[in-house]
Amino acid sequence: xxxxxxxxxxxxxxxxxxxxxxxxxxxxxxxxxxxxxxxxxxxxxxxxxxxxxxxxxxxxxxxxxxxxxxxxxxxxxxxxxxxxxxxxxxxxxxxxxxxxxxxxxxxxxxxxxxxxxxxxxxxxxxxxxxxxxxxxxxxxxxxxxxxxxxxxxxxxxxxxxxxxxxxxxxxxxxxxxxxxxxxxxxxxxxxxxxxxxxxxxxxxxxxxxxxxxxxxxxxxxxxxxxxxxxxxxxxxx
Amino acid sequence: xxxxxxxxxxxxxxxxxxxxxxxxxxxxxxxxxxxxxxxxxxxxxxxxxxxxxxxxxxxxxxxxxxxxxxxxxxxxxxxxxxxxxxxxxxxxxxxxxxxxxxxxxxxxxxxxxxxxxxxxxxxxxxxxxxxxxxxxxxxxxxxxxxxxxxxxxxxxxxxxxxxxxxxxxxxxxxxxxxxxxxxxxxxxxxxxxxxxxxxxxxxxxxxxxxxxxxxxxxxxxxxxxxxxxxxxxxxxxxxxxxxxxxxxxxxxxxxxxxxxxxxxxxxxxxxxxxxxxxxxxxxxxxxxxxxxxxxxxxxxxxxxxxxxxxxxxxxxxxxxxxxxxxxxxxxxxxxxxxxxxxxxxxxxxxx
Amino acid sequence: xxxxxxxxxxxxxxxxxxxxxxxxxxxxxxxxxxxxxxxxxxxxxxxxxxxxxxxxxxxxxxxxxxxxxxxxxxxxxxxxxxxxxxxxxxxxxxxxxxxxxxxxxxxxxxxxxxxxxxxxxxxxxxxxxxxxxxxxxxxxxxxxxxxxxxxxxxxxxxxxxxxxxxxxxxxxxxxxxxxxxxxxxxxxxxxxxxxxxxxxxxxxxxxxxxxxxxxxxxxxxxxxxxxxxxxxxxxxxxxxxxxxxxxxxxxxxxxxxxxxxxxxxxxxxxxxxxxxxxxxxxxxxxxx
Numbered sequence: 001x002x003x004x005x006x007x008x009x010x011x012x013x014x015x016x017x018x019x020x021x022x023x024x025x026x027x028x029x030x031x032x033x034x035x036x037x038x039x040x041x042x043x044x045x046x047x048x049x050x051x052x053x054x055x056x057x058x059x060x061x062x063x064x065x066x067x068x069x070x071x072x073x074x075x076x077x078x079x080x081x082x083x084x085x086x087x088x089x090x091x092x093x094x095x096x097x098x099x100x101x102x103x104x105x106x107x108x109x110x111x112x113x114x115x116x117x118x119x120x121x122x123x124x125x126x127x128x129x130x131x132x133x134x135x136x137x138x139x140x141x142x143x144x145x146x147x148x149x150x151x152x153x154x155x156x157x158x159x160x161x162x163x164x165x166x167x168x169x170x171x172x173x174x175x176x177x178x179x180x181x182x183x184x185x186x187x188x189x190x191x192x193x194x195x196x197x198x199x200x201x202x203x204x205x206x207x208x209x210x211x212x213x214x215x216x217x218x219x220x221x222x223x224x225x226x227x228x229x230x231x232x233x234x235x236x237x
Numbered sequence: 238x239x240x241x242x243x244x245x246x247x248x249x250x251x252x253x254x255x256x257x258x259x260x261x262x263x264x265x266x267x268x269x270x271x272x273x274x275x276x277x278x279x280x281x282x283x284x285x286x287x288x289x290x291x292x293x294x295x296x297x298x299x300x301x302x303x304x305x306x307x308x309x310x311x312x313x314x315x316x317x318x319x320x321x322x323x324x325x326x327x328x329x330x331x332x333x334x335x336x337x338x339x340x341x342x343x344x345x346x347x348x349x350x351x352x353x354x355x356x357x358x359x360x361x362x363x364x365x366x367x368x369x370x371x372x373x374x375x376x377x378x379x380x381x382x383x384x385x386x387x388x389x390x391x392x393x394x395x396x397x398x399x400x401x402x403x404x405x406x407x408x409x410x411x412x413x414x415x416x417x418x419x420x421x422x423x424x425x426x427x428x429x430x431x432x433x434x435x436x437x438x439x440x441x442x443x444x445x446x447x448x449x450x451x452x453x454x455x456x457x458x459x460x461x462x463x464x465x466x467x468x469x470x471x472x473x474x475x476x477x478x479x480x481x482x483x484x485x486x487x488x489x490x491x492x493x494x495x496x497x498x499x500x501x502x503x504x505x506x507x508x509x510x511x512x513x514x515x516x517x518x519x520x521x522x523x524x525x526x527x528x529x530x531x532x533x534x535x536x537x538x539x540x541x542x543x544x545x546x547x548x549x550x551x552x553x554x555x556x557x558x559x560x561x562x563x564x565x566x567x568x569x570x571x572x573x574x575x576x577x578x579x580x581x582x583x584x585x586x587x588x
Numbered sequence: 589x590x591x592x593x594x595x596x597x598x599x600x601x602x603x604x605x606x607x608x609x610x611x612x613x614x615x616x617x618x619x620x621x622x623x624x625x626x627x628x629x630x631x632x633x634x635x636x637x638x639x640x641x642x643x644x645x646x647x648x649x650x651x652x653x654x655x656x657x658x659x660x661x662x663x664x665x666x667x668x669x670x671x672x673x674x675x676x677x678x679x680x681x682x683x684x685x686x687x688x689x690x691x692x693x694x695x696x697x698x699x700x701x702x703x704x705x706x707x708x709x710x711x712x713x714x715x716x717x718x719x720x721x722x723x724x725x726x727x728x729x730x731x732x733x734x735x736x737x738x739x740x741x742x743x744x745x746x747x748x749x750x751x752x753x754x755x756x757x758x759x760x761x762x763x764x765x766x767x768x769x770x771x772x773x774x775x776x777x778x779x780x781x782x783x784x785x786x787x788x789x790x791x792x793x794x795x796x797x798x799x800x801x802x803x804x805x806x807x808x809x810x811x812x813x814x815x816x817x818x819x820x821x822x823x824x825x826x827x828x829x830x831x832x833x834x835x836x837x838x839x840x841x842x843x844x845x846x847x848x849x850x851x852x853x854x855x856x857x858x859x860x861x862x863x864x865x866x867x868x869x870x871x872x873x874x875x876x
Contacts (some may be wrong), residue, residue, distance in 0.1 A: 049447065077448035089446065091439035102436050103447045105429055149447065293680060343861050347624070348679060352815050353857050359808050360853045367846040487804055491687055498684065532695020538688030542681050543674060 004029050004051070004064050004187055005157060011058035012045050018152045019045040027157075031084035032183045034219070035191045038231055044086055047161050047209065050189075051083045052076040063157070076149030082155030082186075086162050088142040092135030096126055096145050098202045099134055120152035124178070125177040131143065140167040143175075151182060158188045164197045176200045199223070207231070247423040251416055252505060258412045267408040269520060271476050273409045276470040276516045277509040278418060280292070280496040280516035284508030285422055286462035287497060289431070291438030292455060293347050296354030297493045299330040299361055300463040302484035304470025311481045312389040318475075319395040325463050325471030333463025337456040358485055365482035385481030392475045411472055415509075418465060422505060426463070434458050472584075488531070492516075495538045501548020510550060594722060595841065601726045602840075603833030604733035608792070609806045610813040610825055611736050612785030617814050618821030619757050619777050621679060622672060625686040627810055628803025634660045634789025635703060635798045639708055647796075648711045656790025657783035664782020668775055676774065690803065699802035705797035724832055725731035725794065732791055740821050743780075751775055784806065812856035818863075832856065 005027040020042045026032055027067040037042045049059060051076040052073040061069045063079055077083060091099050098118060104116035121130050124144045129137060134145055143163065150158060162181070164172045172194070180203050182188060192198050198205065202219040209231045215222055222228055261270055279301055286292045293572065308325035315321055336357065342351055369382025378386060392402045392410070403409055425431045437444045437451055445451050474480045485490065492515075500511020515537070522530050593824070613627045634656040641651035667689060675682045712724040744750035753773055754764040760770040796802060813832055817824025835855045840848030 009489045022255070036361055053442070071446040072450075073442070074448050074450050077446050085442070085446070089443040091436050091443060093439045094436065098432065098436075102433060105433075106448045111410065149443070153447065265635055339861060345860065348683075349815070349860055351680070351683065351780040352811065353860060356808060356812060356853050356857055360850055363846060363853070367844075487807075488691070491691060494684065494687070529695035529699045531691045532699065534690030535693070535695060539671060539685045539692065540688075542685040542688065543671065544682075 002065070003027055003062075005189070006062040007046075007050070007059060008060065008062075009059035010046065010049055010056050012042075012049055013057045015195075018211050020049060020056070023211075023213055024039060024214070025206065026214070027187055028067075029191060030182045030183065030185075030187050032179070032188045032203055033190070034190050034199065034202040034205045035189065035208060036193070036205060037193075037214070040210075041208035041231075042211040043208050044161060045191075045211075047159060048189055050076075051081075051159060077153075080153075080156045082150035082158045083160075083164060084146050084150050084160045086165070086191075088139070088146045090134045090142055090145050090149070093133060095131045095133055096137075096148070096151045097121065097130045099145055100148045100152050103149040116152045120148040123151065134212060140171045143167060144171075147175075147178065154185075156186050158182060158186050160188065161191045163190060164192060164194050164195065172197055173200075191195075193221075243427050244286070245421070247420065250423075250581070251420060254416060255412075262405075262408070265517070267405050270471070271408045271515070272412050273513040274408075274415050274517050275469050275472045275476060276512040277468055277497070278472070279493055280483070280500065280508035280512035281418065281422065281505060282462045282465035282492050283467065283497050284502065284505055285426075285465065286458055288502035288504065288508070289426060289438060290434045290455065290458045290462075292459055292462075293351050294354045294459070295351040295463070295494065296356075296358035296490055298485055298489040299354065299464070300333055300466035301470040301473070301493075302358075302361060302480070302482075303329040303332060304363075304467030305474040305480040305484055307467070308388045308471040308474045309386045310378040310380075312391075313378040316390055317396075317398045318390055318392045320578040321390075322392065322471055325474070326468045327362075327469025329458050329470070330464030334456060334460035337459035337463075338452075341452045341455045341459070355487075355490065358490055359487070362482055362485035362487075365485060365535070367464050383482055385479050386485075387479040389474075389478075391478055392470070404524075407475065411476075414468070414472065418468070419505065419509075426505075430454070430457075436555075474485070491538070492534065494536060495541075497539050498548060499537060501552070502549035504548075504550045507548050507550030511513050511521070511548070535561050589781060591614060592853065597722060597726065598841075599732055599834060599837050602837040603830050604730040605830035606809060606813050606833050607733040607737060607825060608729060608788045610810040610817075610829060611733075612739065612781045612783070612788060612822050613738070613810045614814045614825045615784060616778060616781035618819065618824070619753060619781075620676070621757075622778070623683045623686070623811070624674070624781070625683055625807060625811075626667070626690040626693060626803075627686075627693055628662050628692045628805070628807035629697075630782055630785035630803075631789030631792070631806055632644065632697060632798070632800065633693065634786035634854065635796070635802065636697065636788065636794040638707075638790040638793040639798060642708050648708065652790035652793065653787065656793075657787040660786025660789065661779045661783030664785070665764065665775065665779045667782075668778040672778060673771070673774065690807070696802050701800065705799050707797045708794050729791060732787075737786075737822060737826060744821070749776070765785040784875040802806065809852065812853070814861075816856055816859050816863075831859075 003026040004123050005025075007023055007025045010020055011018065011022045018192060023042075023046060025046075030079055035046070037043050045054065049056045052068070052075065054070045055070045059069070060067055063076070065079070066079075068076055068079070073083075089229040091102070092203070099115045100120050105113040108116050120129055123146060126141075126144060126148060129141065134142060137145065143166070147160075147163065150160075164175050168174060176197060179188060179190065185203070190198075190201065199219060204217070205219050205222040206216045207225075209223060215221070215225055215228060217225070258270075258274075265273075265444070279297070282300070283294060283297045286294060304325045307328040308321045311321035311324050312318055337356075340353060345353070365380065366383045368380035369384065370527060371379065373380040373382075378389075380386065392407065394400045394402065426435070433444065433449055433454060436455060437449075441451055470484065473484070493512075496512035496515055497508040497514060498511075500509065501507030519530055519534065522528070522533060541548070547555075609631065610759040612630065613624060616622050616624050616627075637656045637659040638651045640650075641655045642648050646655065671685050671689065672682060681719075688819055710725040712728055715722055715724055744754060751778075752763065752768050756768060758769050763773070764770050778820075809832075813828045814825065816832070817826075817828035830854050832855060836848040836852035839851035
């Protein structure tokens with residue numbers, strides 16, 4: 001099967017620090033993949049190189065066989081990719097509905113934007129707060145608004161950076177459910193810390209350590225891998 | 238829903254403004270009122286790009302002066318006011334487009350934007366001041382250095398250079414102009430382009446991740462702001478019947494910013510009211526010599542940064558909203574933008 | 589040969605001028621990330637302080653080198669306590685507030701001294717270099733600029749206060765945890781920056797006919813020198829001043845002083861477009 005997202009030798013250096021070191025990564029159509037790893041492992045930097053927020057210092061990124069290395073974020077997004085950043089990136093001064101409408105308008109145009117907005121609001125149970133400014137919402141609600149922005153674009157590839165961070169147990173369970181639903185139509189890459197959460201959604205897991213891929217296996221194998229436990233507990237590999 | 242209430246509030250403002258402009262000549266001379274309107278339009282241009290687009294421009298005076306000079310120079314060469322009037326808007330808009338493209342495609346941060354726009358204004362100021370010699374001519378128009386350019390064809394009925402629009406007629410011309418500009422800007426802000434522009438002010442990264450090209454949108458908005466400032470410069474040239482390098486001065490730039498801050502960012506009416514009120518205050522102060530004008534202006538600016546961070550109009554809006562709790566929710570998205578979008582710029586390697 | 593000598597002196601002088609007029613702003617911006625748009629007016633007040641003292645019979649060197657920095661330093665201290673300290677971390681707001689102060693000081697000076705030009709004559713006379721006349725006072729300015737750079741370096745890297753100040757700028761919370769009061773450090777740094785502005789104003793007083801709006805002629809140049817220099821206070825100041833000084837002086841020689849000034853401004857715009865972080869790298873990083 002052809003991969004829809006691929007990196008070859010992807011490298012990102014900041015001054016003397018190599019945050020992402022020669023990473024080869026492949027994602028299949030409709031796959032759900034989790035990226036895990038300790039703090040500073042390079043997950044988020046890798047993620048930002050995919051989305052165009054950072055320009056990699058070496059290597060290549062391909063999305064559906066098109067090289068997107070060094071593209072601007074808006075161009076990457078236009079390929080049909082929904083991106084959720086680590087800290088909820090939302091328009092705090094604007095109401096929830098406007099946040100989602102703006103995303104829907106880009107993808108669907110004026111005619112269909114309202115419908116897409118409504119259905120995203122429905123799906124994420126945001127109706128009660130649809131007219132509230134996002135800046136007044138709790139962290140978990142903001143996470144949901146950002147997810148609403150992503151799904152209203154109806155992307156075929158979704159990149160989620162820590163979608164469960166700072167959410168209550170109930171919200172996390174709901175998030176896992178939503179991700180499962182989304183996976184029916186789209187390939188998803190999730191960067192996460194929360195092991196419980198990963199266990200509940202993941203099939204295949206890629207473990208990052210010190211900018212490289214340490215292991216890439218199905219979730220149970222990874223959880224039982226002593227090397228993975230070591231890097232999380234801080235032992236030497 | 239949203240569109241209907243927008244339309245209603247825009248119409249309300251237009252009607253109230255029209256009534257005030259009809260009544261005002263009973264209180265203030267139309268000659269003075271005319272320049273207040275022109276300043277109001279200038280403030281509107283910055284209020285649009287700063288308050289709604291989040292673009293901090295310290296040099297809005299550059300477009301103001303450029304519009305005025307463009308009008309004056311082409312009016313001398315053409316001898317009829319219609320084409321110069323259009324050029325007075327188009328040239329600053331084009332210049333703003335080029336400058337904006339350079340800045341936004343270079344992804345310069347707020348502070349640099351402020352610095353560079355200010356420096357550009359200074360370049361104009363210095364250059365125009367140094368053009369006293371007879372070698373500085375464009376067509377038949379001598380640039381005239383610090384004396385400026387007097388004696389150009391002022392506004393006439395299109396096609397008939399002999400019938401001037403002046404005095405009270407010119408006042409009405411400016412009234413209609415600002416009402417039209419206001420209506421157009423309101424329409425722009427209610428359109429998807431305007432809504433996206435506000436979203437960019439709120440969170441540029443998110444808007445990019447949605448797939449919008451932020452750079453071209455900011456450039457276009459900046460250019461529209463430049464065009465409106467150019468229009469107000471053109472109107473000013475016709476009012477003053479002379480253009481001077483002072484239109485490019487630092488004090489002029491500062492004043493525009495003061496109007497916006499005192500009036501309130503994030504509204505359109507705020508900057509206009511701020512400009513008209515402060516310019517009138519300055520006019521009144523100009524007739525006494527006890528306290529220096531500039532000192533008071535400076536004091537107003539510093540004090541309003543410290544004590545009135547949201548400006549007069551939004552603060553009044555909050556008070557009104559408190560008085561009428563039911564309308565509160567609707568007002569929420571008129572929140573004032575942060576003047577300071579400064580964040581820690583250190584790269585977080587990972588989380 | 590003589591011409592080359594004169595040109596060399598003029599070039600160095602033009603660099604020294606930029607160092608002199610930018611030093612106060614550089615300290616305040618580089619250390620505290622405050623852009624003081626009233627910097628030009630601080631210099632203007634330094635100039636008036638000097639002229640008033642000289643007219644009162646004080647020795648001109650004491651007036652320039654001691655009275656002017658002290659007076660402006662104290663004014664700066666008042667400004668910091670009344671305005672700036674409420675706005676730390678809000679770069680744009682500080683710019684706006686100090687812009688207001690700039691207009692305020694211009695207005696105040698106009699009320700006190702009137703809108704007329706005052707001046708004093710330079711205390712050093714010129715000398716001949718071959719067929720050309722060299723202004724001796726210019727050499728004095730070069731000397732002062734060099735001393736300022738060296739003193740800044742020494743104060744920041746060799747003294748205990750410099751170390752504490754640099755630490756505070758990077759991590760105010762840490763400095764505070766170690767028992768240093770960031771509030772006091774900011775205050776003293778702003779005092780030092782203002783005093784430098786006052787010193788510059790005092791030294792330039794004999795060169796220019798002073799009017800209340802004199803500051804405006806300096807602020808733009810100082811502003812772009814500091815911003816273009818980038819994060820590093822001393823290296824940035826020195827490198828940007830050298831670059832711009834050479835450019836503006838070359839264009840002045842080739843064309844006219846106005847072209848020189850415009851060339852400097854254009855160079856700054858181009859430079860910032862090419863190096864958005866300034867010459868010495870990233871924008872927001874405290875350092876030398």
